[in-house]
Every structure is written in structure tokens, then in C-alpha cells.
Amino acid sequence: MKSAVETLNPTRVRLTVEVPFEELKDSLDAAYKKINQQVTVKGFRKGKIPARVIDQRFGRGAVLEEAVNDALPKFYTEAVNEAEVNPLGQPEVDITELKDGELLAFTAEVDVRPAIEIPDYSGIEVTVDSVEVTDEDVEKSVEQLRERFAxxxxxxxxxxxxxxxxxxxxxxxxxxxxxxxxxxxxxxxxxxxxxxxxxxxxxxxxxxxxxxxxxxxxxxxxxxxxxxxxxxxxxxxxxxxLPALDDDFAQLASEFDTLDELKADARKRLENQKQFEQATQAQERVLDALIELVDVPMPEKLLEDEINTRKHNLEHHQLGQMGLTLDKFLELQGKTAEEFQAETEAQAKKGIKTQFILDELVAREKLSVSQEELTEHLLRRAASSGMSPDQFAQAVVEGGQVQMLVGEVARGKALAVVVEAAKVVDSNGEVVDLSDEDEVEEAAEAVANAVEGDAEAEAK
CATH class of the missing domain: 3.10.50.40 (Chitinase A; domain 3)
Structure with a gap:
């Protein structure tokens, strides 16, 4: 087999492939065998019809078509590996020549991952909200707990x-x-x-x-x-x-003996929550700054598919469950179809850019994912999906999505590396301590995954 690659633009290539006819032998044998099992010819037992009879009765063209359809994926994959390109999505294949007994030639155009350069990102500086828990916040939290025991x-x-x-x-x-x-x-x-x-x-x-x-x-x-x-x-x-706010209520509603202890615990929980929200905000703003730094050529077909996927999921899954049409949804949102299209395109572009940039960082920083990290991520995803860990793990394995989960964790780690190098200050001008590695990586995973949306599935 001979192949050549032509770069059409930074995100698309054309592979030209020529295959000597003898390399189609296995696929031709498989084609005759398949047709043998599907047809009946008087005078021959099923599965024992000679090739020449099949050619006479059903035409050599039908056999060649079956053989070529069987062989194309293998030859395409070989050409991709030889050219060392990273294809995105399915190729557009055109058979340019098919000479029986001599040659099969075809071209395959496909989007590819663009080569991107990530500049020095250590100068990124972002401002996030400060972590402040007021007495009013604590009172509101306790009041919500009190409502549950009404x-x-x-x-x-x-x-x-x-x-x-x-x-x-x-x-x-x-x-x-x-x-x-x-x-x-x-x-x-x-x-x-x-x-x-x-x-x-x-x-x-x-x-x-x-x-x-x-x-x-x-x-x-x-x-x-x-x-x-x-x-x-x-x-x-x-x-x-509502129960009276006293020590008896604290003992009824919690493991604490006094109302003061209950309030102190509520304050601590709110602080932890706000710190996680602050870490998530830091990831989002650092990611936005990183995307601004990097020039990412956009594969047109991938972008089109991603936009269509997002619209399909919204219209047929999310809105379908709510009993709403897309037109009604836009009416409720006060948006025109053009505004919705522009918004969806912007989200899709950001998701694709995020994936490309973080994947490049994973490779550059040689980041790996341990079994423990993958398990922790699986548990978090299972909890958010409403499935048990065992059910979620089974669905992931059966759906061939293990590598997708690995990619999610790796991208979270890549974003965490950038956040660690960036300067993050709060609205009071204080430098934010993001030294809790697990919390930062968990927040980074959530941000990266939320932004990417369905880009991961489309890029496979």
C-alpha cells in the first residue's frame, strides 16, 4: 500500500491511498463467504456456491463493493498511522479508481487536531470573590435546617x-x-x-x-x-x-449538644463551600485567560458537529423531559433563534479549544492518571448521575467510555497545573491559597468537563 498526505488547512488533511489488488484478497474471500451465506442457487448447497457462479449470477461488482467496504477502514487506519496525523471524527472517503485485478485507489479527507503552541502562562493573574461568611449566612443556614424539622x-x-x-x-x-x-x-x-x-x-x-x-x-x-x-x-x-431555636433543637437536628456548636459547624461548612466555589471560580477565570493566550485553529466539521450535538441534546433530551419545544424555550428565555445559534457556537468553540489546549498540556507536562484518581472521579460522576458506583462503572465499561473518563481527569490535572502557576487574588487584594491539591483538581475537573460539553464525544 502507498499513501501520501496533503495538508488542506491547519485542521484538515487529504490522504491519497493506492492499494495493490492482491492486498484485497482477504476481503474478497470474506465477501464471497458472506454472499454465500445470504443467497441460494439451485444445484448448490448453501455456503458451497463457487465464486465463478456468484460472479455470473450476482455480478462481480457486488462482490467488489462488499470487499472494498470491508477493507477500507483497515487501509484508512494504516494510512493515518503512516502519516502520523490525529483524525477527528469520520473521514469523507472517495474511491477514485477501482481496477479489478489491478488497483484500488481512494482519497480520505478528515479533520485533524491542529498543532498548537502554548506560550508561557505563568503571568496569568485573575481576581476572584473573597470568602466571607456573615452572621446572616449562618442564621439562614440554621433557619433552613429548622424548616426541615417543622x-x-x-x-x-x-x-x-x-x-x-x-x-x-x-x-x-x-x-x-x-x-x-x-x-x-x-x-x-x-x-x-x-x-x-x-x-x-x-x-x-x-x-x-x-x-x-x-x-x-x-x-x-x-x-x-x-x-x-x-x-x-x-x-x-x-x-x-417551627421548633424553638435552642439546645434541644441542636440535639434533635444534629450531633451537637448546644445551639452555639451547631452554628459554629454551620459557619465552618459554609466556609468550606465558599472556598470550593472560590477555587472553581479561579479555575474558570484562569481557563478563560489561558484560552485568550493560545491561538487554536478551529476544525470546521468538528465545530459543525458539536453545535448540532448540543442543539440536539437540548431539544430532544433536556427540553423534551420538560415538555418544551425549542421555540417555546427561546420565547421563555427572551432570545431569538439567531442569538441562540451564536451563543451555542460560542460555547462549542470554547469547549473544543479547552479540550485541545488541555490535551496539549497533558502531553507536554507528561501527566498521567492513577487508578486511585480514576476511581475517585468515577465515584463523583456516579453521584452526580444518580447511579450507584457499580451501575455507573458498568455503563462506562459497556459504552467504551473508560478512556473518556481518563481524559477528563487528565485535563483537570492540566488545568490545576496552570492555576498553580497563576496569581490568584481575591476582591480584597489578598493572595488566595489554593494549596489543597485535591480540592483544586476536583474543581478543575468540574470546570473543564462543564466547558467541554460534548466536544469529547465528537472528537473521538
Whole structure:
């Protein structure tokens, strides 16, 4: 086999390949065998039809087509390896010559990883929010915990804000009750905003047995986005009672003996949370600064595929689960189709650039991923997916995604290296201590993965 590579632009090449016909022998044998199993010729046992008979009955062209389709991936891979290029996505193959008994020639155009130069990034400096936990933050945290331990007791009076009401709901659109528009025995806290717009005003002032009708735009279901006439009937009213904020509450709601200890723990947890958020913000801003430093040629086909993938996932997965169309989503967001397209393209470009830059850093810094690091990452991904670690690991292995996870961890480590070299100060001008290596790498993984989106899958 002979092959040559032509660089069409920094992100696309054309491979020209010539294959002597004798190298198609294995594929030709396989083609005859496959056709033998699929056809029947009178006078011959199935699978025992001579090649000449197949040629006569079904045409040599059909055999050649089958053989070439079988052989092309192998010859393409050999040409890619010989040319030492890193292809992205699937090639566009064109058979330029096929002479029976003599020669197979074809070209393959494919996007490739561009060669990129990463300049000195040690001068990157970013500013992040300072870590400040106020007494108000602590009080809010304790109050949220207190809400979880609230009790309810039935009352015989009109419902008021903060009460828990049990309601029956019926939604009509254009005068017709929706098949999925009836719900009975729904528990709702007035003022929580967890149900339909307008329900708070409708049920406030009603006693058990009271009924009201209001108009609201449905958020989900078969008529999502449409205006519905909703009838709500209150079947029960209960008052919420919060426990007193004292040492008894601390013992009830935590492992602490006093309210002061509970508040001190709440402050510490909030500080840890804000420190992680600060580390994540540092990764995001350092990454943005790094992307600005590096010139990354953009593979057009990869970019097109990435944009389409992001739009498909949004429209058919995320919005589909919410019962929304893309047009309705854009209407709710107050965006035009052109604005959405531009936004999606910008996100796709950033994701692709991030992957290319961090992969180059992984190679340059000779970063590797240990089994322990991979396991920790797998556990985090499993938790965020709602699957058990065993279920997630099985899905990863069956889907052939192990290397994708390795890449995610490696890119997180690469970004952490850049953050370590950068100067990070908070809004008070204080240098931020990012010495917790595990926390920084975990935050870096999250940032890199969030930015890349589906670029990883498209680049494989």
C-alpha cells in the first residue's frame, strides 16, 4: 500500500491511498463467504456456491463493493498511522479508481487536531470573590435546617401564607380537561412557589372545602406552555410550627449538644463551600485567560458537529423531559433563534479549544492518571448521575467510555497545573491559597468537563 498526505488547512488533511489488488484478497474471500451465506442457487448447497457462479449470477461488482467496504477502514487506519496525523471524527472517503485485478485507489479527507503552541502562562493573574461568611449566612443556614424539622397541625380557619394545604387540581385548556391535568391530594406550602403561578393568591383565604379558579401557564405535561384554567379545591389546611431555636433543637437536628456548636459547624461548612466555589471560580477565570493566550485553529466539521450535538441534546433530551419545544424555550428565555445559534457556537468553540489546549498540556507536562484518581472521579460522576458506583462503572465499561473518563481527569490535572502557576487574588487584594491539591483538581475537573460539553464525544 502507498499513501501520501496533503495538508488542506491547519485542521484538515487529504490522504491519497493506492492499494495493490492482491492486498484485497482477504476481503474478497470474506465477501464471497458472506454472499454465500445470504443467497441460494439451485444445484448448490448453501455456503458451497463457487465464486465463478456468484460472479455470473450476482455480478462481480457486488462482490467488489462488499470487499472494498470491508477493507477500507483497515487501509484508512494504516494510512493515518503512516502519516502520523490525529483524525477527528469520520473521514469523507472517495474511491477514485477501482481496477479489478489491478488497483484500488481512494482519497480520505478528515479533520485533524491542529498543532498548537502554548506560550508561557505563568503571568496569568485573575481576581476572584473573597470568602466571607456573615452572621446572616449562618442564621439562614440554621433557619433552613429548622424548616426541615417543622411540624404541621390541622386548623379550622382560612389558609394563610406559610400554611400547608392539601388540594385537588383540575386543568382545562380550551374548555377541555387535560388527560394529565387532574391531581388529587397534593400537599403545598403557600408561598413556596413550587406549583403553578397564581395558586398562592387562589388558595389564600380558603378554608377546607373551599374552591377557586385561576389562569396559569402550564410548566410541563402535554400542554406545556399553554394557558390553562385551573380549578383548585382545598381539602385540608394545616399550620406549620417551627421548633424553638435552642439546645434541644441542636440535639434533635444534629450531633451537637448546644445551639452555639451547631452554628459554629454551620459557619465552618459554609466556609468550606465558599472556598470550593472560590477555587472553581479561579479555575474558570484562569481557563478563560489561558484560552485568550493560545491561538487554536478551529476544525470546521468538528465545530459543525458539536453545535448540532448540543442543539440536539437540548431539544430532544433536556427540553423534551420538560415538555418544551425549542421555540417555546427561546420565547421563555427572551432570545431569538439567531442569538441562540451564536451563543451555542460560542460555547462549542470554547469547549473544543479547552479540550485541545488541555490535551496539549497533558502531553507536554507528561501527566498521567492513577487508578486511585480514576476511581475517585468515577465515584463523583456516579453521584452526580444518580447511579450507584457499580451501575455507573458498568455503563462506562459497556459504552467504551473508560478512556473518556481518563481524559477528563487528565485535563483537570492540566488545568490545576496552570492555576498553580497563576496569581490568584481575591476582591480584597489578598493572595488566595489554593494549596489543597485535591480540592483544586476536583474543581478543575468540574470546570473543564462543564466547558467541554460534548466536544469529547465528537472528537473521538
Amino acid at each position: 411540624s404541621t397541625s390541622p386548623v379550622e380557619r382560612a389558609a394563610a401564607e406559610g400554611d400547608v394545604v392539601t388540594v385537588d387540581l383540575e386543568a382545562k385548556v380550551d374548555g377541555e380537561v387535560l388527560a394529565d391535568g387532574v391531581a388529587n391530594g397534593v400537599s403545598y406550602t403557600i408561598g413556596s412557589g413550587e406549583l403553578l403561578d397564581g395558586i398562592d393568591e387562589a388558595v389564600t383565604g380558603l378554608e377546607a372545602g373551599g374552591e377557586a379558579t385561576f389562569t396559569s401557564e402550564l410548566k410541563g405535561g402535554s400542554a406545556a406552555g399553554k394557558e390553562a384554567e385551573v380549578t383548585v379545591k382545598v381539602t385540608a389546611v394545616a399550620a406549620r410550627e
